[in-house]
Amino acid sequence: MLSAGFATESLPAACLAKKDAYAVRDEEASPEAETKLAAGVERPLVQTTRITTTIIKLYRFMIFVRIGIFVLFFKWRITNAARMISPTDAGGITTKPAAAIWTASIAGELWFAFMWTLDQLPKMFPVRRAVNIAALDDDSLLPAIDVFVTTADPDKEPPLATANTVLSILAADYPAHKVTCYISDDAGAEVTREAIAEAARFAAMWVPFCRKHGVEPRNPEVYFNGDGGEGSKERKVVTRGRYNGIAWPELVRDRRRVRREYEEMRLRIDAVVRRRRRPGHATTDDYAGVVQVVISPDGVTAVDERLPGLIYVRREKRRGRTHHRKAGAMNALLRASAVISNAPFILNLDCDHYVNNSLALRAGVCFFVERGEDGGEVAFVQFPQRFDGVDPCDRYANHNRVFFDCTELGLDGLQGPIYVGTGCFFRRAALYAADPPRWRPPLATAVESAMFGTSVPFLASVQATLNNKEGGGDAVDEAIALVSSGYEDGTAWGVEIGWMYGTVTEDVATGFSMHRRGWRSAYFDLAFAAGAGSRDAFRGTAPINLTDRLHQVLRWAAGSLEIFFSRNNALLATASGCRRRLHPLQRAAYLNTTVYPFTSLFLIAYLLFFPAIPLAAGAAAFDMPPTATYVGFLVALMLTLAAVAVLETRWSGVTITDWWRNEQFWMVSASGAYLAAVTHVALKLAAGKEVSFNLTSKRPAPAAKPPLGAGAGRYAELYAVRWTALMVPTSAALAVNVASMASAWMSMSMSTAWDCSPAAAVRVVFNLWVVVHLYPFALGLMGRRSKVLSPILFLFCVVAYLAIRFLYLLLQFHAA
Numbered sequence: 001m002l003s004a005g006f007a008t009e010s011l012p013a014a015c016l017a018k019k020d021a022y023a024v025r026d027e028e029a030s031p032e033a034e035t036k037l038a039a040g041v042e043r044p045l046v047q048t049t050r051i052t053t054t055i056i057k058l059y060r061f062m063i064f065v066r067i068g069i070f071v072l073f074f075k076w077r078i079t080n081a082a083r084m085i086s087p088t089d090a091g092g093i094t095t096k097p098a099a100a101i102w103t104a105s106i107a108g109e110l111w112f113a114f115m116w117t118l119d120q121l122p123k124m125f126p127v128r129r130a131v132n133i134a135a136l137d138d139d140s141l142l143p144a145i146d147v148f149v150t151t152a153d154p155d156k157e158p159p160l161a162t163a164n165t166v167l168s169i170l171a172a173d174y175p176a177h178k179v180t181c182y183i184s185d186d187a188g189a190e191v192t193r194e195a196i197a198e199a200a201r202f203a204a205m206w207v208p209f210c211r212k213h214g215v216e217p218r219n220p221e222v223y224f225n226g227d228g229g230e231g232s233k234e235r236k237v238v239t240r241g242r243y244n245g246i247a248w249p250e251l252v253r254d255r256r257r258v259r260r261e262y263e264e265m266r267l268r269i270d271a272v273v274r275r276r277r278r279p280g281h282a283t284t285d286d287y288a289g290v291v292q293v294v295i296s297p298d299g300v301t302a303v304d305e306r307l308p309g310l311i312y313v314r315r316e317k318r319r320g321r322t323h324h325r326k327a328g329a330m331n332a333l334l335r336a337s338a339v340i341s342n343a344p345f346i347l348n349l350d351c352d353h354y355v356n357n358s359l360a361l362r363a364g365v366c367f368f369v370e371r372g373e374d375g376g377e378v379a380f381v382q383f384p385q386r387f388d389g390v391d392p393c394d395r396y397a398n399h400n401r402v403f404f405d406c407t408e409l410g411l412d413g414l415q416g417p418i419y420v421g422t423g424c425f426f427r428r429a430a431l432y433a434a435d436p437p438r439w440r441p442p443l444a445t446a447v448e449s450a451m452f453g454t455s456v457p458f459l460a461s462v463q464a465t466l467n468n469k470e471g472g473g474d475a476v477d478e479a480i481a482l483v484s485s486g487y488e489d490g491t492a493w494g495v496e497i498g499w500m501y502g503t504v505t506e507d508v509a510t511g512f513s514m515h516r517r518g519w520r521s522a523y524f525d526l527a528f529a530a531g532a533g534s535r536d537a538f539r540g541t542a543p544i545n546l547t548d549r550l551h552q553v554l555r556w557a558a559g560s561l562e563i564f565f566s567r568n569n570a571l572l573a574t575a576s577g578c579r580r581r582l583h584p585l586q587r588a589a590y591l592n593t594t595v596y597p598f599t600s601l602f603l604i605a606y607l608l609f610f611p612a613i614p615l616a617a618g619a620a621a622f623d624m625p626p627t628a629t630y631v632g633f634l635v636a637l638m639l640t641l642a643a644v645a646v647l648e649t650r651w652s653g654v655t656i657t658d659w660w661r662n663e664q665f666w667m668v669s670a671s672g673a674y675l676a677a678v679t680h681v682a683l684k685l686a687a688g689k690e691v692s693f694n695l696t697s698k699r700p701a702p703a704a705k706p707p708l709g710a711g712a713g714r715y716a717e718l719y720a721v722r723w724t725a726l727m728v729p730t731s732a733a734l735a736v737n738v739a740s741m742a743s744a745w746m747s748m749s750m751s752t753a754w755d756c757s758p759a760a761a762v763r764v765v766f767n768l769w770v771v772v773h774l775y776p777f778a779l780g781l782m783g784r785r786s787k788v789l790s791p792i793l794f795l796f797c798v799v800a801y802l803a804i805r806f807l808y809l810l811l812q813f814h815a816a
């Protein structure tokens with residue numbers, strides 16, 4: 001479709017001319033691509049190294065070996081099936097249900113193989129990034145940044161935490177006059193506004209303190225009261241090391257003073273929150289827009305130290321009007337900031353994600369100021385999402401290590417990782433539906449109000465941005481008009497421009513809309529690049545409670561399917577008829593992130609129906625004796641799966657435990673939450689029922705009374721069970737597989753005839769495989785009792801018994 005104000009007719013021609021769209025180029029980047037601010041910078045700012053170890057080569061090789069086995073397996077399976085189902089075959093299956101099961105299982109196996117391949121292929125060419133932050137030491141070289149923080153519910157997102165996030169941004173190591181922080185309050189809550197005002201007051205003391213002593217992290221709550229998850233020890237060591245000498249007593253003195261002030265701020269915010277809880281302070285979803293300058297972008301505080309600008313934004317909400325959740329909030333901020341600071345680059349943080357490494361902003365802009373290989377073509381830079389307060393075992397795979405530390409690295413080697421929300425830097429022009437310089441026709445015409453809306457100052461700012469000029473102003477009144485609920489009516493907002501609407505995972509859709517235009521993106525793990533023991537750029541909170549976690553996964557899965565059934569479908573979407581702008585493997589990755597919930601349909605058949613049939617039917621009617629070929633294939637597939645996994649952990653540095661957690665949680669969520677997501681989206685397609693955005697709670701739920709011997713403890717959340725319908729299919733699967741094992745156990749001890757059935761042996765192995773995957777789920781269901789009863793012991797007995805039994809069986813089978 002249209003791209004902002006550029007002659008679109010010439011686009012396909014331009015695409016054809018650039019045949020090799022995704023090869024690494026060595027030609028000069030177009031002059032437009034250069035940020036003029038950084039003309040005199042020592043290059044390169046960003047160093048990209050492809051991982052070329054022997055391990056990665058083995059890894060690629062094993063992927064192809066496994067795909068080869070898949071091909072052979074399915075060839076065998078399908079010819080075999082055709083013969084088996086054929087009614088003329090004497091030894092074949094004759095009953096209809098058996099034939100149906102046979103067919104369904106082949107379909108399922110094909111799907112699993114397809115998904116595995118989609119998952120692995122984009123990881124074959126990973127890269128690592130390093131940045132040269134020191135090269136941007138001269139502050140005049142740094143571009144301006146607007147930081148967007150979104151908050152939506154003061155109950156689930158405590159205002160104190162939001163205030164701390166804001167403080168960590170204000171205190172980040174970046175020239176104050178080049179940072180403006182915008183906070184979007186989607187609850188229209190007075191309490192949030194007051195908390196922000198308190199934060200601004202305290203910032204006058206906090207920011208100079210951080211700068212003077214170089215403290216980390218610059219989130220005061222974590223600095224003073226942090227639970228030491230990431231190492232309070234480290235904090236002390238580092239600070240002491242740096243303050244060898246006379247400055248140490250001074251830090252202690254300052255720290256005490258600032259801490260006292262911080263505690264007072266905390267108390268004041270607490271008081272505001274309590275006041276709000278009283279009746280009469282209910283929030284509504286109907287209120288006027290507010291844009292309030294809390295700290296003026298060019299203001300100087302009392303202590304004569306400049307602070308970054310801080311703007312509180314409450315977009316207008318009217319009953320009966322859709323507000324498009326986070327995407328709508330981000331778009332409102334995009335417009336409001338355009339007429340105030342109009343920085344060329346934007347950082348998005350959710351209200352719980354604070355700046356944990358004060359160099360994060362400098363690291364982020366390196367990618368935009370760079371003009372080398374990716375010069376001027378990087379639309380966004382995603383940072384890994386790291387979390388505080390996750391239980392050490394990471395029972396529900398909250399850290400998503402395999403995604404952040406493998407998949408994103410792989411995609412980074414293929415033009416661009418996926419945008420997954422908080423912790424991401426953007427190029428403003430890319431959000432205005434502009435094409436990257438390489439695809440951009442030279443003629444830039446007027447910015448159309450039909451797309452951008454009718455605000456003249458805003459259109460002027462868009463024009464300035466697209467032409468790489470500065471421009472902005474302090475049009476606060478105009479900003480209020482820009483956050484009105486009707487501004488976007490009849491425009492291209494959410495469709496072409498800004499954050500995308502129509503899905504609850506606006507992040508994936510928005511990143512995709514940029515990639516399809518030919519923009520690249522980057523992934524940067526600051527802590528890894530800076531070496532062992534370094535600080536993550538940002539940190540946030542994650543739901544460690546099974547119920548919350550399942551709801552989060554449900555939302556992601558439903559949002560992904562919404563994208564699949566939208567104009568942003570990975571297979572169909574093109575930009576101006578140019579298919580070549582997306583790398584095919586990048587497309588595969590997007591396909592993967594949008595179809596994965598369908599896995600649940602097959603998985604539930606495997607986990608629930610297939611094991612249940614012999615139990616219910618009572619007879620081994622459907623037991624086909626597994627042929628040696630079949631068992632051979634199974635073993636080969638399992639071995640190659642393990643080999644690929646081990647090699648993957650070796651090149652990426654993810655631990656085997658992380659990988660295993662990931663596998664386990666995959667089964668837990670695929671059997672419950674994905675299934676619900678498929679249902680939701682089917683309902684949406686059939687009956688137009690919207691998928692709801694269930695905000696993730698950032699505060700631990702009030703812990704239930706601890707039983708004797710088990711205190712509330714640090715991870716009390718982990719043991720609070722709140723039943724939800726999402727748990728039903730998974731619980732059923734767990735029950736069926738345990739029952740199936742139990743019945744096998746019983747018949748093994750009762751009859752000897754059964755012992756010789758290899759079909760039953762295969763089934764028990766499968767049951768066992770399911771149960772070990774669902775083990776974290778079982779722990780979750782047991783809640784607090786899981787601490788007392790130690791289900792490990794119980795399961796271990798079952799497993800040990802079955803293993804011995806199985807070995808015995810095998811021996812007998814071979815002897816016979």
Ligand SMILES: O=c1ccn([C@@H]2O[C@H](COP(=O)(O)OP(=O)(O)O[C@H]3O[C@H](CO)[C@@H](O)[C@H](O)[C@H]3O)[C@@H](O)[C@H]2O)c(=O)[nH]1
Nearest residue numbers: 150151152186325326329350351420421422504505695696
């Ligand atoms: O109407 C809304 C709903 C949400 N939000 C904000 O959106 C953010 C993300 O919400 P959260 O409940 O924390 O979702 P998570 O699943 O934890 O977040 C991940 O997934 C989301 C997409 O589902 C992305 O938007 C996030 O950036 C990403 O971190 C929070 O800052 C909210 O305040 C709004 O501003 N308005």
Ligand SMILES: [Mn+2]
Nearest residue numbers: 350352541696
């Ligand atoms: Mn979140």
